[in-house]
Amino acid sequence: MKMLTRRTFIKSGLGLILIKPKKPYVFTLNGKMKTSHMGKTLIHEHFLVDFIGADKISFDRWNRDEVVQKVMPYLLEVKALGVKTILDCTPSFLGRDMALLKILTEKSGMNILTNTGYYGAVGYKFLPPWAFTDTPEQLAERWIDEAKNGIEGTGVKPGFMKIGVNGASLTDIEQKLIKAAALTHLATGLTICTHTGPAISAFEQIELLKKMGVAPNAFVWVHAQGEAKKHTYTQAAKMGAWVSLDGMGWGDWDNYANWIDILKDNNCLHRVLISHDAGWFDPAKPSGGEFKGYTPIFEKLIPALEKKGFMAKDIDQLLIKNPQEAFAIRVRKL
Ligand SMILES: [Zn+2]
Numbered sequence: 001m002k003m004l005t006r007r008t009f010i011k012s013g014l015g016l017i018l019i020k021p022k023k024p025y026v027f028t029l030n031g032k033m034k035t036s037h038m039g040k041t042l043i044h045e046h047f048l049v050d051f052i053g054a055d056k057i058s059f060d061r062w063n064r065d066e067v068v069q070k071v072m073p074y075l076l077e078v079k080a081l082g083v084k085t086i087l088d089c090t091p092s093f094l095g096r097d098m099a100l101l102k103i104l105t106e107k108s109g110m111n112i113l114t115n116t117g118y119y120g121a122v123g124y125k126f127l128p129p130w131a132f133t134d135t136p137e138q139l140a141e142r143w144i145d146e147a148k149n150g151i152e153g154t155g156v157k158p159g160f161m162k163i164g165v166n167g168a169s170l171t172d173i174e175q176k177l178i179k180a181a182a183l184t185h186l187a188t189g190l191t192i193c194t195h196t197g198p199a200i201s202a203f204e205q206i207e208l209l210k211k212m213g214v215a216p217n218a219f220v221w222v223h224a225q226g227e228a229k230k231h232t233y234t235q236a237a238k239m240g241a242w243v244s245l246d247g248m249g250w251g252d253w254d255n256y257a258n259w260i261d262i263l264k265d266n267n268c269l270h271r272v273l274i275s276h277d278a279g280w281f282d283p284a285k286p287s288g289g290e291f292k293g294y295t296p297i298f299e300k301l302i303p304a305l306e307k308k309g310f311m312a313k314d315i316d317q318l319l320i321k322n323p324q325e326a327f328a329i330r331v332r333k334l
Helices: 064-080 098-108 136-149 172-188 199-211 231-239 253-265 296-307 312-327
Strands: 008-012 015-019 025-028 031-034 040-045 083-088 111-113 160-164 192-195 219-222 242-245 272-274
Touching: 025 111, 040 272, 040 312, 064 083, 064 098, 083 312, 098 111, 136 172, 160 172, 172 192, 172 199, 192 199, 199 219, 199 231, 231 242, 231 253, 242 253, 253 272, 253 296, 272 312, 296 312
Parallel strands: 040 083, 083 111, 160 192, 192 219, 219 242, 242 272
Antiparallel strands: 008 015, 025 031
């Protein structure tokens, strides 16, 4: 609450002038929203993912009504558990569908955030041809345009960046994606979420971002659970980066609880993000295939954390405070 009541006075020729600090905000499908309205937030979920590849994807590969029918019960289920905001992490060329997101927003009454950026994981299968030939500046220009003018003519602005790398030492094209993300961040203040996995790639990204003048707290190490050496979580968190333990839809809850407990013991709970990476309607499968719900955090993880002595304020830190801090749109220079 301190943030909201703080006032800054500056001296001028006319005496003291009151400067009201701008309240931190995000962009949802419905436009600009104060972060204080985010409430319980799931920072990494999916409604639809199409793995057909950038060369074959098109919006007519799925029927929106069918997708909505499939997704809605799961959204309402998690809304009933108090979740108010969901970040849809499906990037462009993997099924990011603004019309679908708009319908889901309206029908669920939840806050949905979408993303800009390109996903370079899975051997570049989801990169459009120009990602290979553009300079970092040209790529950034495309993403900045979405952030400033809206996505695909809808006027809807992305709430964050979602890019992806393959998890090993960064290749040239991956470095280009990171550089483009850095330039986009400096121009827009959007947080950079990179599908990453192993620590080696996370630390290389943090270093490259620093070289570009971007502070580590603008970077989310997505799928950190993919790293076996768990002490690297604390290392990254101490550097200021966000450690995203986001596979809660897929089991392993006691281990997740252990890792989060260790981060708390190391005073790093304020750098941890959690989510399910669950969902989703897959157009390649009959009726979209099997759908994973967004509830294990509430049914499995939180009880496991409570057994370790986590209090309500710790859970709120993970589900409310940290998402607000991680995704508030602001430039974070080194
Ligand atoms: Zn995901």
